[in-house]
Amino acid sequence: MHARLSDAFKSHPVNLQLKHQDFNSLHELPDSYAWTNNDDLYPSFLTSFGADDSVPVIDLSDTNALKLTGHACKTWGVFQVTNHGIPQKLLDDIESAGKSLFSLPVQQKLKAARSPDGISGYGFARISSFFKKLMWSEGFTIFGSPVDHFRQLWPQDYDKFCNIIEEYEKEMKMLAGRLMWLMLGSLGISMEDIKWAGSKGEFKGASAALQLNSYPACPEPDRAMGLAAHTDSTLLTILYQSNTSGLQVLREGTGWVTVPPMPGALVINVGDLFHILSNGLYPSVLHRAVVNRTQHRLSIAYLFGPPASLQISPLSKLVGPSHPPLYRPISWNEYLGTKAKHFNKALSSVRLCAPLNSLVDVNDHNSVKVG
Numbered sequence: 134m135h136a137r138l139s140d141a142f143k144s145h146p147v148n149l150q151l152k153h154q155d156f157n158s159l160h161e162l163p164d165s166y167a168w169t170n171n172d173d174l175y176p177s178f179l180t181s182f183g184a185d186d187s188v189p190v191i192d193l194s195d196t197n198a199l200k201l202t203g204h205a206c207k208t209w210g211v212f213q214v215t216n217h218g219i220p221q222k223l224l225d226d227i228e229s230a231g232k233s234l235f236s237l238p239v240q241q242k243l244k245a246a247r248s249p250d251g252i253s254g255y256g257f258a259r260i261s262s263f264f265k266k267l268m269w270s271e272g273f274t275i276f277g278s279p280v281d282h283f284r285q286l287w288p289q290d291y292d293k294f295c296n297i298i299e300e301y302e303k304e305m306k307m308l309a310g311r312l313m314w315l316m317l318g319s320l321g322i323s324m325e326d327i328k329w330a331g332s333k334g335e336f337k338g339a340s341a342a343l344q345l346n347s348y349p350a351c352p353e354p355d356r357a358m359g360l361a362a363h364t365d366s367t368l369l370t371i372l373y374q375s376n377t378s379g380l381q382v383l384r385e386g387t388g389w390v391t392v393p394p395m396p397g398a399l400v401i402n403v404g405d406l407f408h409i410l411s412n413g414l415y416p417s418v419l420h421r422a423v424v425n426r427t428q429h430r431l432s433i434a435y436l437f438g439p440p441a442s443l444q445i446s447p448l449s450k451l452v453g454p455s456h457p458p459l460y461r462p463i464s465w466n467e468y469l470g471t472k473a474k475h476f477n478k479a480l481s482s483v484r485l486c487a488p489l490n491s492l493v494d495v496n497d498h499n500s501v502k503v504g
């Protein structure tokens with residue numbers, strides 16, 4: 134019997150969701166939410182104010198899109214896309230669905246709480262268990278049908294919300310497929326090299342989760358953390374951050390760089406599984422979300438991965454005598470379990486050989502050099 138993604142956390146349950154409180158009732162930052170540099174694994178003071186180093190923006194209708202994508206993945210691990218074909222109406226609909234969800238009373242939201250060993254439902258981000266301080270955010274993860282949870286949240290009109298999610302996932306899946314081919318194509322990989330992509334290259338058996346993140350306005354944003362620095366355990370992530378800034382990526386030699394919201398654009402992150410697939414050529418990007426004093430912020434992440442139990446390993450075309458495979462084969466299912474156990478050391482725990490110079494290896498987030 135094949136392992137299912139929803140079983141990935143069975144051996145590492147987290148028990149955080151019941152401590153949830155109503156952010157709107159907090160007019161001062163409680164100590165439990167006040168972060169110092171010691172509480173974070175990556176230095177916070179390295180914020181970059183220079184505008185000279187900015188996240189690439191790629192117009193998907195540009196004839197150079199393949200080359201630009203390759204360059205962005207290699208040098209940044211993140212880029213924004215325009216002309217992606219996702220209707221603005223759908224982005225507006227999912228944004229208002231998210232707003233409607235998070236503005237429900239806490240007791241109502243808790244009816245759809247994520248179980249300690251589950252994937253789907255309402256709660257703190259899974260990675261919260263690795264930190265002493267709480268994050269100034271709440272999340273809702275959708276994996277598979279959201280109907281049971283949505284019936285709890287909106288007994289009258291859950292159907293309407295289910296339809297929006299279904300439509301959004303359908304569109305995201307198609308876009309994720311297009312982006313995969315751009316990223317793979319830029320590495321010289323073609324459809325024949327990826328058996329699981331299917332005969333039409335549509336990645337039929339792929340799995341994905343949808344994560345709605347809510348960051349309420351915060352009385353002391355400089356001392357709070359929306360979502361602590363992490364890489365995504367995905368092949369790629371498609372993020373809609375609407376019009377409020379908050380997403381930052383860690384850039385070698387520069388520090389934290391804000392990804393500015395652009396009307397209608399989507400942010401694409403390279404995830405850990407693509408890092409493995411590309412044998413470290415396209416490194417996954419460390420990112421975090423900061424909060425602000427006046428505006429509530431919502432983001433929607435489509436976390437795209439391979440079939441749950443398919444073994445992912447460095448592509449054979451990218452390995453050879455002078456490029457040994459850097460990572461052992463691992464399934465998404467197993468990788469999520471590894472992440473739940475080792476968090477920021479998950480990728481290096483899958484690594485086969487030590488980097489030549491471990492101090493300057495850009496592909497190993499445990500030795501990232503900044504400043």
Ligand SMILES: C=C1C[C@]23C[C@@]1(O)CC[C@H]2[C@@]12CCC[C@@](C)(C(=O)O1)[C@H]2[C@@H]3C(=O)O
Binds near residue numbers: 274342363434
């Ligand atoms: C498939 C998944 C990736 C994710 C854990 C999850 O089961 C669903 C939520 C995802 C998310 C979103 C916020 C950041 C993150 C690190 C977390 O705690 O939950 C990611 C997880 C991940 O990419 O490892």
Ligand SMILES: O=C(O)CCC(=O)C(=O)O
Binds near residue numbers: 379420
């Ligand atoms: O809210 C954001 O901008 C980032 C969200 C994120 O990193 C995630 O959901 O994995």
Ligand SMILES: [Fe+2]
Binds near residue numbers: 364
């Ligand atoms: Fe993320």
